[in-house]
Amino acid sequence: MNKFPVLEIFGPTIQGEGMVVGRKTMFVRTAGCDYSCSWCDSAFTWDGSAKDEIQKLTAPEIINALDQRGGDYFDHVTISGGNPALLKNLNELIDSLHEKGCEVALETQGSKWQAWFLTIDDLTISPKPPSSKMSTNWDVLDRIIAKLEEAGRTTHTSLKVVIFNDEDLEYAKQVHKRYPNLAFYVQVGNEALDESDDQNLALHLLDQYEWLIDRVMHSSDLNHVRVLPQVHALLWGNRRGV
Numbered sequence: 001m002n003k004f005p006v007l008e009i010f011g012p013t014i015q016g017e018g019m020v021v022g023r024k025t026m027f028v029r030t031a032g033c034d035y036s037c038s039w040c041d042s043a044f045t046w047d048g049s050a051k052d053e054i055q056k057l058t059a060p061e062i063i064n065a066l067d068q069r070g071g072d073y074f075d076h077v078t079i080s081g082g083n084p085a086l087l088k089n090l091n092e093l094i095d096s097l098h099e100k101g102c103e104v105a106l107e108t109q110g111s112k113w114q115a116w117f118l119t120i121d122d123l124t125i126s127p128k129p130p131s132s133k134m135s136t137n138w139d140v141l142d143r144i145i146a147k148l149e150e151a152g153r154t155t156h157t158s159l160k161v162v163i164f165n166d167e168d169l170e171y172a173k174q175v176h177k178r179y180p181n182l183a184f185y186v187q188v189g190n191e192a193l194d195e196s197d198d199q200n201l202a203l204h205l206l207d208q209y210e211w212l213i214d215r216v217m218h219s220s221d222l223n224h225v226r227v228l229p230q231v232h233a234l235l236w237g238n239r240r241g242v
Ligand SMILES: C[S@@+](CC[C@H](N)C(=O)[O-])C[C@H]1O[C@@H](n2cnc3c(N)ncnc32)[C@H](O)[C@@H]1O
Pocket: 033, 039, 040, 041, 042, 080, 081, 082, 083, 084, 107, 108, 109, 125, 126, 160, 162, 187, 188, 189, 190, 191, 230
């Protein structure tokens, strides 16, 4: 049976971001990423700092760990990372979760395609703006979005761009214009990843949220758009596993 590198299993909590914000969910966070975003809030998944915590688990073992933690208190599981789209056989986990009556969400950056994307209930694709120092492979992203559209998965899919500055906002406009059929979200970037005072962080992030709302309100290229903060960061700061 295939084993998957898992760094965290936590919840129940709320989905703090994007298309199903507020949804009660469990999280499975896989290790490993093909990107290294300058502001990654989950860098421990790929920078080696948590390598001793990585567990290689089969799908039944992951489900067992979810049940141990979540009991009867969940019917939705969000798979994030790192980039879970590096894991070719993740359909084994997704299918088993569906069989036990769970909805499944996935967070990925749109750098890799997997056929099992077509089975994800809430698929968030989050291309990375210039502030990340990553560069978007538009051919790959075009092909991913085309396959999802051809398969009729549009309503199960959204795009989410994290914004730190005006250049990022220009990038977001480009993404939204290129894929007008997909629900589009812009999200407040958190650059204060070392802030340990939750109240300071929340006040700062609310300021950034207000800045982002103001920018979007004044842009005719960003009309059919939702603007959101990371709700979990407002509530629980920079800690892991929330
Ligand atoms: C940690 S990533 C993991 C999934 C996938 N690698 C991706 O980037 O989409 C989950 C989400 O957190 C966002 N994110 C990461 N660091 C962030 C930060 N400092 N501020 C706001 N959002 C951030 C990413 O853009 C992505 O949408």
